[in-house]
Amino acid sequence: MxxxxxxxxxxxxxxxxLVATAVRKEFGGLVAVDDVDFxxxxxxxxxxxxxxxxxxxxxxxMLTGVYRPTAxxxxxxxxxxxxxxxxxxxxxxxxxxxxxxxxxxxxTAKENVLVGMHSRLRGGILGSIVGTPRxxxxxxEADEKARELLQYSGLRGRHNELSRNLPYGDQRRLEVARALxxxxxxxxLDEPTAGMNPQESVEFMNFVGRVRDELGLSVLMIEHDMKVxxxxxxxxxxxxxxxxxxxxxxxxxxxxxxxIEAYLGSGALAG
Amino acid sequence: xxxxTRLGGSGPDKHPGVDAQRGPVQQQWDRLPRLVRExxxxxxxxxxxxxxxxxxxxLKGIQSVGDxxxxxxxxxxxxxxxxxxxxxxxxVGYAGLLDLGYVxxxxxxxxxxxxxxxxxxxxxxxxxxxxxxxxTLSGIHLSIxxxxxxxxIFTLVVGILIGLPTLRLRGDYLAIVTLxxxxxxxxxxxxxxxxxxxxxxxxxxxxxxxxxxxxxxxLGLPVNYRQSxxxxxxxxxxxxxxxxxxxFCSWRLRDSRLGRAWIAIREDETAAAAMGIPLMRTKTWAxxxxxxxxxxxxxxxxxxxxxxxxxxxxxxxxVFLLCMVILGGMGSIWxxxxxxMVLGYLNVExxxxxxxxxxxxxxxxxxxxxxxFGIYGLIIVIMMLxxxxxxxxxxxxxxxxxxxxxxxxxxxxxx
Numbered sequence: 001m002x003x004x005x006x007x008x009x010x011x012x013x014x015x016x017x018l019v020a021t022a023v024r025k026e027f028g029g030l031v032a033v034d035d036v037d038f039x040x041x042x043x044x045x046x047x048x049x050x051x052x053x054x055x056x057x058x059x060x061x062m063l064t065g066v067y068r069p070t071a072x073x074x075x076x077x078x079x080x081x082x083x084x085x086x087x088x089x090x091x092x093x094x095x096x097x098x099x100x101x102x103x104x105x106x107x108t109a110k111e112n113v114l115v116g117m118h119s120r121l122r123g124g125i126l127g128s129i130v131g132t133p134r135x136x137x138x139x140x141e142a143d144e145k146a147r148e149l150l151q152y153s154g155l156r157g158r159h160n161e162l163s164r165n166l167p168y169g170d171q172r173r174l175e176v177a178r179a180l181x182x183x184x185x186x187x188x189l190d191e192p193t194a195g196m197n198p199q200e201s202v203e204f205m206n207f208v209g210r211v212r213d214e215l216g217l218s219v220l221m222i223e224h225d226m227k228v229x230x231x232x233x234x235x236x237x238x239x240x241x242x243x244x245x246x247x248x249x250x251x252x253x254x255x256x257x258x259x260i261e262a263y264l265g266s267g268a269l270a271g
Numbered sequence: 272x273x274x275x276t277r278l279g280g281s282g283p284d285k286h287p288g289v290d291a292q293r294g295p296v297q298q299q300w301d302r303l304p305r306l307v308r309e310x311x312x313x314x315x316x317x318x319x320x321x322x323x324x325x326x327x328x329x330l331k332g333i334q335s336v337g338d339x340x341x342x343x344x345x346x347x348x349x350x351x352x353x354x355x356x357x358x359x360x361x362x363v364g365y366a367g368l369l370d371l372g373y374v375x376x377x378x379x380x381x382x383x384x385x386x387x388x389x390x391x392x393x394x395x396x397x398x399x400x401x402x403x404x405x406x407t408l409s410g411i412h413l414s415i416x417x418x419x420x421x422x423x424i425f426t427l428v429v430g431i432l433i434g435l436p437t438l439r440l441r442g443d444y445l446a447i448v449t450l451x452x453x454x455x456x457x458x459x460x461x462x463x464x465x466x467x468x469x470x471x472x473x474x475x476x477x478x479x480x481x482x483x484x485x486x487x488x489x490l491g492l493p494v495n496y497r498q499s500x501x502x503x504x505x506x507x508x509x510x511x512x513x514x515x516x517x518x519f520c521s522w523r524l525r526d527s528r529l530g531r532a533w534i535a536i537r538e539d540e541t542a543a544a545a546m547g548i549p550l551m552r553t554k555t556w557a558x559x560x561x562x563x564x565x566x567x568x569x570x571x572x573x574x575x576x577x578x579x580x581x582x583x584x585x586x587x588x589x590v591f592l593l594c595m596v597i598l599g600g601m602g603s604i605w606x607x608x609x610x611x612m613v614l615g616y617l618n619v620e621x622x623x624x625x626x627x628x629x630x631x632x633x634x635x636x637x638x639x640x641x642x643x644f645g646i647y648g649l650i651i652v653i654m655m656l657x658x659x660x661x662x663x664x665x666x667x668x669x670x671x672x673x674x675x676x677x678x679x680x681x682x683x684x685x686x
Contacts, residue, residue, distance in 0.1 A: 064545060090547035098545075104538035106665070107531070114528075115535040119547030121528045125556065128527030129520050139528075182547055 023072035032058040034242040047229035050239035065089040091119040095184030097175040105164035113146040116181030153177035345619040350510040353611030356595035358564030364602035366557035367537030369446040372453025374588040376562040380569025381579040383422035385478035402485025403495020415484035426566025434558035457584040477580030600661025
């Protein structure tokens with residue numbers, strides 16, 4: 001594991017990269033996320049866990065602009081991103097993956113990564129048709145960078161395969177590669193190990209730790225299986241019924257009574 | 272970090288069985304530079320097509336099958352419709368936006384030509400760059416070479432105006448609203464002869480005649496196409512050039528940043544937005560660029576047949592163009608070219624030739640041209656059953672040419 005609990009004690013970098021204040025989301029009468037305060041430290045790996053239906057993905061979708069919060073404020077890297085459209089948030093530096101993999105199936109692995117670079121490239125309509133030297137150079141550089149990212153993500157030699165033909169674990173890796181291509185400061189992973197076996201999960205978490213260490217990103221993971229994130233997370237936040245019920249070091253969370261109750265029901269403690 | 276590409280792969284990575292399977296000619300072919308291999312087919316096709324007027328008469332002289340070869344004039348119409356299909360392919364094939372109102376752009380282009388190169392506006396007299404048109408003629412007469420891009424730009428603006436409110440819709444809803452616009456524009460044209468007393472479109476009569484292209488004697492090129500002896504051939508060559516430009520732009524855009532964004536939106540809108548692609552802007556550009564080529568094709572066609580009539584802009588045309596795209600293979604340029612030429616041929620000449628052949632040889636009095644949309648429908652149904660991706664499907668094809676779709680070496684690269 002790249003992140004041991006000892007590392008957590010030392011402050012990693014100055015301040016928080018993302019601060020969400022009293023964020024709330026209502027769907028009709030249902031309060032999916034209930035005034036949650038949340039912060040992601042710069043270059044930290046934090047996790048948001050909770051049982052199914054706790055509001056994790058809703059919260060996540062507000063961070064990425066898919067939903068507009070009913071109330072509250074989200075500040076990312078000094079910019080107020082509350083209610084901004086997804087592409088603008090991505091451009092500011094939040095990259096994400098999806099719970100149920102959403103690759104562009106008919107595109108090759110490399111093209112998927114190139115799409116991720118969209119907001120970092122400048123090629124326009126006329127320039128692309130004419131093929132100006134500037135655009136040709138840009139495309140060539142993007143191509144090289146895409147190959148590097150694929151290799152970095154363990155997809156060496158697969159760049160010309162249609163993404164839908166890749167095996168499951170590779171599709172997960174490709175989603176991360178594509179998110180990294182947006183050149184993010186913050187990487188959001190929505191249940192990244194869903195559907196993986198324990199061995200694959202461990203490998204994947206090592207990879208996430210490596211990404212953080214080597215690329216200097218902040219990482220937020222959503223999981224409902226808390227075992228997965230305990231090893232790699234520096235801080236864990238627990239949601240239940242839209243409310244934040246606990247926050248702290250993985251060790252503390254594992255012993256937290258409210259968390260155990262949320263996961264296993266109130267009878268669990270008595271027994 | 273240099274990643275070895277498997278394209279020029281050598282050594283153990285290379286699949287061993289393939290070389291043995293390929294004959295000596297194919298091996299020679301493999302050794303040619305990549306550029307030559309890629310350009311060979313297009314160049315041959317372009318040359319053969321460009322020379323069609325030269326050998327059409329000999330083809331027509333062939334016994335019994337000669338009648339099936341279309342005349343040069345018919346090929347012009349086929350090319351114009353194929354050009355529109357290539358434009359529509361940007362909207363439907365690349366960006367995945369089901370547009371059932373493409374005929375609106377055809378109409379907008381045709382009427383731009385009608386306004387800028389006819390006697391429609393008798394109250395004004397303005398000549399600029401026109402060739403072979405009497406200087407005393409009233410109305411606006413611009414050179415067709417200016418009218419074509421202007422028609423494209425005008426139609427592009429129409430496309431943006433229609434696109435901005437409609438492209439927020441998805442799937443079926445978008446199809447319905449574009450269908451609506453496809454009907455509104457011909458209706459507007461039909462009733463546009465008295466806008467507060469101003470005759471904009473000349474109503475159901477349409478606008479005719481429209482000037483023909485010409486070069487004012489520049490470099491010994493013809494002064495006016497319609498007044499030339501080989502007028503059909505001149506229109507043919509011009510149509511070919513326009514089609515080639517359209518194909519070139521379509522090809523370059525597909526492989527650009529914008530083209531990737533279109534295909535990403537087609538594949539998964541939510542994921543595309545999360546990758547930093549502004550959905551509205553990108554979709555509107557697909558719509559507008561598709562409209563541009565529809566407009567240019569419409570303007571050229573109006574000049575070719577010297578008129579723009581509201582009866583030409585039926586919903587049928589939108590469906591017909593969509594059939595071309597689907598038959599050929601959505602998103603595939605080669606496919607759409609073939610689909611466009613095949614259906615265009617059947618529409619312009621093929622069905623009636625088949626009908627007359629049938630009745631003269633068997634005595635059965637059957638006119639397939641009366642059932643044309645039934646026949647196109649049948650073709651589409653058969654395609655959907657047996658080859659749903661079209662005659663030439665878009666992506667896999669390209670990959671198959673570059674390398675085997677699957678080879679074992681891939682599965683060793685897992686870390």
